Amino acid sequence: LDYGVVGQLCPCKLSAERRRRHCPSRRSCGHLHDRPRSSELEEASNGFKQTLDQSPIGTMISMRGPNGDFILEHSAQKIEHIMIAGGIGVTPFRSIARYVVDKSLNVPITLVCSNSTPQDIPFKNELEDIVQSAKCIKVIHIITKPEQSRIKWKGLTGRIDSNFLKKNLFTNSLVHLFTFWLCGPPSMVSALEETLDKVGIDQAQIRTEKFTGY
Numbered sequence: 001l002d003y004g005v006v007g008q009l010c011p012c013k014l015s016a017e018r019r020r021r022h023c024p025s026r027r028s029c030g031h032l033h034d035r036p037r038s039s040e041l042e043e044a045s046n047g048f049k050q051t052l053d054q055s056p057i058g059t060m061i062s063m064r065g066p067n068g069d070f071i072l073e074h075s076a077q078k079i080e081h082i083m084i085a086g087g088i089g090v091t092p093f094r095s096i097a098r099y100v101v102d103k104s105l106n107v108p109i110t111l112v113c114s115n116s117t118p119q120d121i122p123f124k125n126e127l128e129d130i131v132q133s134a135k136c137i138k139v140i141h142i143i144t145k146p147e148q149s150r151i152k153w154k155g156l157t158g159r160i161d162s163n164f165l166k167k168n169l170f171t172n173s174l175v176h177l178f179t180f181w182l183c184g185p186p187s188m189v190s191a192l193e194e195t196l197d198k199v200g201i202d203q204a205q206i207r208t209e210k211f212t213g214y
Contacts, residue, residue, distance in 0.1 A: 012061050013061065013063070070092050070207060070209045071096075072096055072099075079108075079177065079178065080108045080110070080172065080178045080179070081108060081109045081110070081181060082169055082179070083096075083112065084112045084114070084180070084181065084182050084183075084184075084192060085112065085113050085183050085184055086114050086115075086184020086188040086189070086211075087120065087122065088122050089188075089189075089209070089211045090111070090127075091183075093109075093111055093181065093183065094127070094130075097127070097130045097134070097137055100134055100136070101130055101133045101134045105136075106136050107136055109136060109137045110140065111137065111138070111139045112139075112140045112142065112160065112169070113127070113140070114159075114188070115142075116144055116145040116148065117145055117146070117148050118141075118143060118151055119149065119150060119151070140156065140168060141155055142160060142164070143157050144159060160192060161195060162199050165196075165199055175201075176200075176201075176202070176205075178201075178205060179206075179207065180196060180206045180207070181207050181208075181209075182206065182207070182208045182209070183210075184211055185210070185211060185212070186210040186211075189208050189209075193206060
């Protein structure tokens with residue numbers, strides 16, 4: 001049995017929802033052993049998330065894989081990693097960050113999470129715990145629609161554009177050696193690729209994963 005590598009994914013299918021979606025590779029793949037917190041799915045709008053939220057513990061799912069190359073290499077500790085996520089696109093980065101903590105690795109990671117409102121931030125508490133556990137990991141949250149939030153947001157707002165990159169991420173002169181990871185809605189990932197190209201980041205430094213249907 002191939003359990004895969006942290007960061008990989010498994011296309012999966014729920015019996016009541018025939019459209020396939022990607023889930024992060026985990027050793028427990030095959031059953032829903034641990035039901036997601038309802039607060040994480042309260043904004044669910046598509047059939048897959050609604051079906052997942054309504055599925056009892058023990059529900060069977062079918063999946064194949066794991067596959068994908070969105071993973072850390074053995075040389076990861078020698079490189080600065082900038083991981084930019086849109087919404088639930090943070091999922092593989094969460095897995096990678098947890099792995100770094102669990103294995104006590106010294107992998108320098110800056111994780112940028114873009115969401116519409118503070119309530120939309122996936123795994124917010126867990127990410128805070130990860131930062132407390134690993135000094136090599138930094139998390140930056142940016143909110144695109146603070147006016148729609150039910151609570152006042154005092155952090156960063158707006159889009160991840162060239163000004164944001166230069167002010168918050170390009171403070172190191174060795175930025176040309178960084179690896180950039182992009183994961184989120186296709187339109188966001190494509191826009192970020194163009195932005196990175198305009199500010200001089202080589203395509204070889206960029207790794208992408210597009211999450212659809214969320």
